[in-house]
Amino acid sequence: xxxxxxxxxxxxxxxxxxxxxxxxxxxxxxxxxxxxxxxxxxxxxxxxxxxxxxxxxxxxxxxxxxxxxxxxxxxxxxxxxxxxxxxxxxxxxxxxxxxxxxxxxxxxxxxxxxxxxxxxxxxxxxxxxxxxxxxxxxxxxxxxxxxxxxxxxxxxxxxxxxxxxxxxxxxxxxxxxxxxxxxxxxxxxxxxxxxxxxxxxxxxxxxxxxxxxxxxxxxxxxxxxxxxxxxxxxxxxxx
Amino acid sequence: xxxxxxxxxxxxxxxxxxxxxxxxxxxxxxxxxxxxxxxxxxxxxxxxxxxxxxxxxxxxxxxxxxxxxxxxxxxxxxxxxxxxxxxxxxxxxxxxxxxxxxxxxxxxxxxxxxxxxxxxxxxxxxxxxxxxxxxxxxxxxxxxxxxxxxxxxxxxxxxxxxxxxxxxxxxxxxxxxxxxxxxxxxxxxxxxxxxxxxxxxxxxxxxxxxxxxxxxxxxxxxxxxxxxxxxxxxxxxxxxxxxxxxxxxxxxxxxxxxxxxxxxxxxxxxxxxxxxxxxxxxxxxxxxxxxxxxxxxxxxxxxxxxxxxxxxxxxxxxxxxxxxxxxxxxxxxxxxxxxxxxxxxxxxxxxxxxxxxxxxxxxxxxxxxxxxxxxxxxxxxxxxxxxxxxxxxxxxxxxxxxxxxxxxxxxxxxxxxxxxxxxxxxxxxxxxxxxxxxxxxxxxxxxxxxxxxxxxxxxxxxxxxxxxxxxxxxxxxxxxxxxxxxxxxxxxxxxxxxxxxxxxxxxxxxxxxxxxxxxxxxxxxxxxxxxxxxxxxxxxxxxxxxxxxxxxxxxxxxxxxxxxxxxxxxxxxxxxxxxxxxxxxxxxxxxxxxxx
Numbered sequence: 001x002x003x004x005x006x007x008x009x010x011x012x013x014x015x016x017x018x019x020x021x022x023x024x025x026x027x028x029x030x031x032x033x034x035x036x037x038x039x040x041x042x043x044x045x046x047x048x049x050x051x052x053x054x055x056x057x058x059x060x061x062x063x064x065x066x067x068x069x070x071x072x073x074x075x076x077x078x079x080x081x082x083x084x085x086x087x088x089x090x091x092x093x094x095x096x097x098x099x100x101x102x103x104x105x106x107x108x109x110x111x112x113x114x115x116x117x118x119x120x121x122x123x124x125x126x127x128x129x130x131x132x133x134x135x136x137x138x139x140x141x142x143x144x145x146x147x148x149x150x151x152x153x154x155x156x157x158x159x160x161x162x163x164x165x166x167x168x169x170x171x172x173x174x175x176x177x178x179x180x181x182x183x184x185x186x187x188x189x190x191x192x193x194x195x196x197x198x199x200x201x202x203x204x205x206x207x208x209x210x211x212x213x214x215x216x217x218x219x220x221x222x223x224x225x226x227x228x229x230x231x232x233x234x235x236x237x238x239x
Numbered sequence: 240x241x242x243x244x245x246x247x248x249x250x251x252x253x254x255x256x257x258x259x260x261x262x263x264x265x266x267x268x269x270x271x272x273x274x275x276x277x278x279x280x281x282x283x284x285x286x287x288x289x290x291x292x293x294x295x296x297x298x299x300x301x302x303x304x305x306x307x308x309x310x311x312x313x314x315x316x317x318x319x320x321x322x323x324x325x326x327x328x329x330x331x332x333x334x335x336x337x338x339x340x341x342x343x344x345x346x347x348x349x350x351x352x353x354x355x356x357x358x359x360x361x362x363x364x365x366x367x368x369x370x371x372x373x374x375x376x377x378x379x380x381x382x383x384x385x386x387x388x389x390x391x392x393x394x395x396x397x398x399x400x401x402x403x404x405x406x407x408x409x410x411x412x413x414x415x416x417x418x419x420x421x422x423x424x425x426x427x428x429x430x431x432x433x434x435x436x437x438x439x440x441x442x443x444x445x446x447x448x449x450x451x452x453x454x455x456x457x458x459x460x461x462x463x464x465x466x467x468x469x470x471x472x473x474x475x476x477x478x479x480x481x482x483x484x485x486x487x488x489x490x491x492x493x494x495x496x497x498x499x500x501x502x503x504x505x506x507x508x509x510x511x512x513x514x515x516x517x518x519x520x521x522x523x524x525x526x527x528x529x530x531x532x533x534x535x536x537x538x539x540x541x542x543x544x545x546x547x548x549x550x551x552x553x554x555x556x557x558x559x560x561x562x563x564x565x566x567x568x569x570x571x572x573x574x575x576x577x578x579x580x581x582x583x584x585x586x587x588x589x590x591x592x593x594x595x596x597x598x599x600x601x602x603x604x605x606x607x608x609x610x611x612x613x614x615x616x617x618x619x620x621x622x623x624x625x626x627x628x629x630x631x632x633x634x635x636x637x638x639x640x641x642x643x644x645x646x647x648x649x650x651x652x653x654x655x656x657x658x659x660x661x662x663x664x665x666x667x668x669x670x671x672x673x674x675x676x677x678x679x680x681x682x683x684x685x686x687x688x689x690x691x692x693x694x695x696x697x698x699x700x701x702x703x704x705x706x707x708x709x710x711x712x713x714x715x716x717x718x719x720x721x722x723x724x725x726x727x728x729x730x731x732x733x734x735x736x737x738x739x740x741x742x743x744x745x746x747x748x749x750x751x752x753x754x755x756x757x758x759x760x761x762x763x764x765x766x767x768x769x770x771x772x773x774x775x776x777x778x779x780x781x782x783x784x785x786x787x788x789x790x791x792x793x794x795x796x797x798x799x800x801x802x803x804x805x806x807x808x809x810x811x812x813x814x815x816x817x818x819x820x821x822x823x824x825x826x827x828x829x830x831x832x833x834x835x
Binding site for chain 2 (some may be wrong): 044045046047048049051058060063082085086089090092093122123124126148157163164165166167168169170171172173174177178179180181183
């Protein structure tokens with residue numbers, strides 16, 4: 001029996017009914033850049049970095065179901081330029097100082113930036129005021145780096161059953177909050193074993209006393225680019 | 240705590256999907272939703288605290304921190320701005336020595352800005368504790384400031400302050416065809432549900448909210464959802480008229496209430512719904528009580544409730560929901576999220592609301608005007624509508640005309656009417672540009688006034704804002720970019736960041752601090768938003784910029800510094816905190832560029 005396929009950048013990509021274009025592409029070894037997608041959670045398509053053209057129309061590939069015979073463009077200049085700009089938007093929006101960031105080398109935002117050939121954030125930085133939350137005995141929250149992917153929100157709600165994280169605000173003031181009247185992580189039920197601890201693609205949710213445990217040069221994206229890592233381990237990417 | 244939270248929650252049946260309504264009631268009682276109230280609400284309703292806090296944080300009219308005892312919000316729409324709204328706002332800020340958005344130290348008053356309040360035909364306008372005041376003048380501002388200073392309770396303020404005028408300047412098919420309550424419902428019942436949908440489809444009626452989707456097609460899809468079998472179906476009337484420059488729904492609800500409610504009931508009968516929901520924007524508080532009274536009147540008359548008009552098994556009632564200040568909730572799936580008591584984030588589609596809408600049930604969402612027209616079609620048949628308009632746009636369009644015209648107000652025309660005709664009727668002179676359909680619509684230049692309002696040429700959700708040759712179109716577009724930045728829901732990266740970057744770049748350009756690089760970036764950012772945003776808000780947010788760059792390029796070029804690299808860092812501005820700290824503002828305390 002022949003599997004159903006769609007075409008991406010001139011190659012046939014097999015897919016199972018209901019599978020998204022992104023999931024099918026990654027499983028077939030074709031990398032599409034993304035940030036808010038995670039194989040274990042229902043995709044919601046907010047970062048838009050995985051945008052592709054399906055039969056000429058731009059769509060987020062993580063939320064678009066694959067269909068037999070679709071013609072998908074992904075690794076083309078126009079879309080890579082679009083993606084690079086979206087990553088630049090994210091750098092512009094937050095406070096991202098890679099050289100002093102604990103997540104550097106293991107950060108998907110940084111790695112996708114490299115992948116897309118981004119050299120500067122280009123736009124005037126917004127420099128938002130986002131105080132860190134060091135209240136929890138074992139966990140530090142550095143909101144400066146948050147890209148609003150909602151993976152921690154989803155993990156805490158769907159896997160941990162705790163709803164530790166939520167979003168508040170609107171537009172450019174949208175921000176991550178924790179589920180406590182004090183607004184402090186220490187007053188939530190988060191524990192270090194939670195799934196929410198392991199899904200942050202950037203450097204917001206950090207274990208205390210683990211800083212630089214993995215030396216620079218030996219981090220997730222140091223030896224292999226994110227395009228190689230994502231395709232080699234589609235299941236545990238972003239863990 | 241004086242707040243009787245359990246009474247409020249009980250009034251809404253302890254239903255978490257009523258969260259936005261519950262929070263509105265808390266705001267009315269307390270002036271804000273304090274963190275302990277959020278905690279208490281979450282536990283009473285059985286939802287996470289973060290969810291409640293997230294909803295409070297999403298809507299403009301919900302606050303978790305105390306605002307002034309008198310919460311003053313000036314409408315920031317361009318028509319309000321051009322008729323002196325900013326000067327009046329400044330006058331009031333000066334009177335209380337406040338900065339925009341600030342609360343006075345004694346907690347008496349806060350003065351802020353809000354998006355278009357839908358009073359563009361009688362601006363400048365403001366909201367005080369949610370109540371609308373139009374036709375602001377220096378004298379009115381003075382009077383209001385005195386009332387606030389005297390801490391006069393708002394129900395003792397002079398009634399004339401709250402009078403909302405009505406300017407229906409031109410009536411056509413919709414506004415001039417009388418309909419007695421029940422007539423359209425009777426006709427629909429006599430015709431049968433399926434035949435009513437066919438009749439609507441045959442009339443060529445298309446959604447009047449902007450997108451222009453076939454109404455008959457929408458109703459048919461809803462009726463057929465889940466195999467056409469029994470399901471809870473809903474009819475939602477989208478009265479979240481948030482597009483700046485639009486106020487037609489305000490007038491339709493004020494003067495054609497029965498027609499709109501009749502249309503909803505016809506839709507309910509046609510698709511097999513038992514419940515209708517009206518999502519009315521919070522900016523129209525003067526409509527709430529009359530609307531509730533009208534619903535009650537129709538219940539008593541057997542036009543709502545069990546066995547409507549004696550039709551056995553046709554049970555249909557209508558519930559009123561009030562928004563809380565979020566333009567994005569005009570998008571139908573965001574509106575449904577809001578109806579369910581959540582943050583107004585547009586859903587991923589498909590599935591569409593016709594199959595998975597309110598509470599995941601088949602739902603028809605129609606604009607106010609669409610429903611009113613549908614009632615007339617039910618009574619008079621498809622040809623009644625087809626006789627008027629153009630091939631692909633049957634019927635008429637109600638326009639909200641404002642800006643530089645002698646007679647702002649409501650004008651109804653058959654589709655196909657040239658823009659110039661509307662301008663002539665409204666008494667426009669020396670027109671430089673017309674923004675049709677609001678900021679997300681089309682900006683027409685003076686050489687395009689022969690174009691026609693229709694789905695084939697210039698579609699419009701109803702806004703029609705006129706700018707004469709004395710206006711700075713750059714400032715107009717800057718206002719629009721500010722609007723979108725304020726109203727982006729923030730879900731997706733391109734719109735969340737792109738709207739803010741556009742607004743910043745436009746602000747720099749208007750201030751004469753822009754560079755060619757800003758122009759290039761502006762074009763790029765709008766293109767990114769158009770290509771990759773999650774919903775219509777992001778797709779259209781760049782429209783005014785794109786149109787202005789194409790049609791009013793000299794206005795931009797005049798303001799440009801002939802530099803490729805821009806000075807984002809302003810030395811003089813950087814000295815401002817030092818000037819404030821030392822209470823100096825003399826020449827020596829300023830950085831003079833020429834000397835450097």
